[in-house]
Amino acid sequence: MSLLPILWALKTAPVIDAEERAILVTLAESAWSDGTDAFPSKKTIADIAKIDPKTVQRRLKALATRGLISRGNQAAAAYIPEHFRPTVYDLMIPYSWFPDIAQVNDERKGKGKAPLTPADRPDLPDAPPRKQRADKGKPRKGRQKGVGTTSPQGQDSESPGQTGQEGGATSPGGGDYKSQRGGLQDPQPSPTNPRRNTPRPSVPNDSAAAADGGTDGAKVPSQISRNPGVDLLLAIGNDQPEFLLTGKTLANQGLAVAGMLLEGWTPEQLRQVIAGRPLPEQITTTVGAIVASRLRQALAGPVPETVGNGTYMQPLSVGVATVPRPTVAPMQNCDSCDRAYRSPEPGLCGPCREDVMV
Known part of the structure; x- marks a missing residue:
């Protein structure tokens, strides 16, 4: 395959349209340098040219009628099965167009x-003028009066926004980049959405200070029974509103906190x-679930004991039963193999003891 037929078809060939x-x-992409033996199938041409296969067939016939292509040697595609075999075409590139006809003939x-001659490849006539539609410039049938016409402001009469009631942007008409008349105007500006203070999960919208002068600073629903755990959670929520619990969550976690106070x-x-650690930046669950998780983690260990300024450390005892500190046996040397091992008393290591027992 050669670049010469492609250049001719792309730049010089007298075609009518794209x-x-x-x-x-x-x-031309599948032809030899002299333009012969091009046989892509009609489907291949349609896929590459992005047109319908029937259009390809009609256009090939028109190109052949005007002499741009002709049927070539069909034996070039003889290796293809007959029911799949496409037609072989020759591109009739004029003799005078070839920049080096001697090389092509070689x-x-x-x-x-046989070598090409001017009689074999004469010059081609110019492409005929493209056919125009017979109804060009005439109104099409079935159109109503005024439909599809242009409004004084340059808008189509069917386009939305002309009356300012159907939506869309309208142009006030006139004006340039320096004037204040130009630009688009929205006929239905959207009202400004006020900024809302979205509460955190488990925090009600009607949380307020207690009216009875209590220290918890939050209103307690009547169905929740007061206990030291509930009071402590409300006090924490008053100091740090992001940890405020309400409803059933407050009642359940209040019982858990009351039990821990008794322990x-x-x-x-x-x-x-x-509340010693801040809440995560992105909460994928509820604040109540986070508080419950922290309480469960604390219950998994022993009760801490306070030191110094009120902070707490891991205790050495749980309730009244003292938990002894684990001791580590010292290193010993085996009396038989002199291997180092841990044991409270000197003697034999494990492998040597097994050998003796055997």
């Missing part, structure tokens, strides 16, 4: 073909457990 140009270039001679936890320690 469809003919695309079909001719597709044929290639033809190597393939056993020996101090209010300061529970404050540290619940």
Whole structure:
């Protein structure tokens, strides 16, 4: 395959329109330097040129009628099964167009073909003028009066926004980039959405200070029974509103906190457990679930004991039963193999003891 037929089809061939140009270039891409033996299938041409296969067939016939292509040697595609075999075409590139006709004829001679002559490849006539529609400039049938006309402001009469009631942007008409009349105007400006203070999960919208002068600073629903755990959670929520719990969550976690107070936890320690760490930046669950998780983690360990300024440390005892500190056996040397091992008393290591027992 050669670049010469592609250049001719792309730049010089007297075609009528872009469809003919695309079909001719597709044929030229598979032709030899003299334009012969091009046989892409009609489907291939249609896929490359992005046109319908029936249009390809009609355009090939028109190109052949005007002499741009002709039927070539069909034996070039003889290796393809007959029911799949496409038609072989020759691109009739004029003799005078070839920049080096001697080289082209040498290639033809190597393939056993006769050299090209001006009589074989005469110059092609110019492309005929493209046919115009017979109804060009005439109103189409079935159109109502005024439909599709242009409004004084340059808008189509069917386009939305002309009356300012159907939506869309309208142009006030006139004006340039320096004037204040130009630009688009929205006939239905959207009202400004006020900024809303979205509460965190588990925090009600009607949370307010208690009317009875209590220290918790929040209103307690009547169905929640007061206990030291509920009071402590409300006090924490008053100091740090992001940790405020309400409803069933407050009642359930209040019982858990009350039980921990009975076990020996101090209010300061529970404050540290619940609100000692800030909430995550992105909460994928509820604040109540986070508080419950922190309480479960604290219950998994022993009750801490306070030191110094009220902070707490891991205790050495749970309730009244003392938990002994684990001891580590010292290193010993085996009496038999002198291997180092841990044991409270000197003697034999494990492998040597097994050998003795055997």
